[in-house]
Amino acid sequence: MMRNYEMEDGSWDMDREHADYEMAELEAAGNRLAALEKKGICTHGSCQERSADNVKYNADLAPLKVGEVLCTAGCGKVFANHDEWQDAHFAFVGVE
C-alpha cells in the first residue's frame, strides 16, 4: 500500500505513516499465526491439564488421560503434558 503522506502545507504526516506501518506489522503477525494454525500448530495461550477429578468442571477433558493438556482456546489440540504444551509455544514464538 503506497500512500502519500505529504500534507497540504508541505509537511509530512508522520502519525499517519507510523499508523500504517503498525497496521502492516499487525497484519503480518496475524497472517503468520493463521499459517501456523492451518498447519495444525496450536498458537493459543490457554490450556487445562486433565487431573483425576477436574472433568466434573470441564467435560471437554473427559476423553483425555490424566496429565494430558487440552488447548482451551478453540483448536482442541491435546498435548502429552504441560511441558509439551509449553515447548510447542516457545517454538513458535522463537524462545529457546
Ligand SMILES: [Zn+2]
Ligand atoms: Zn490451540
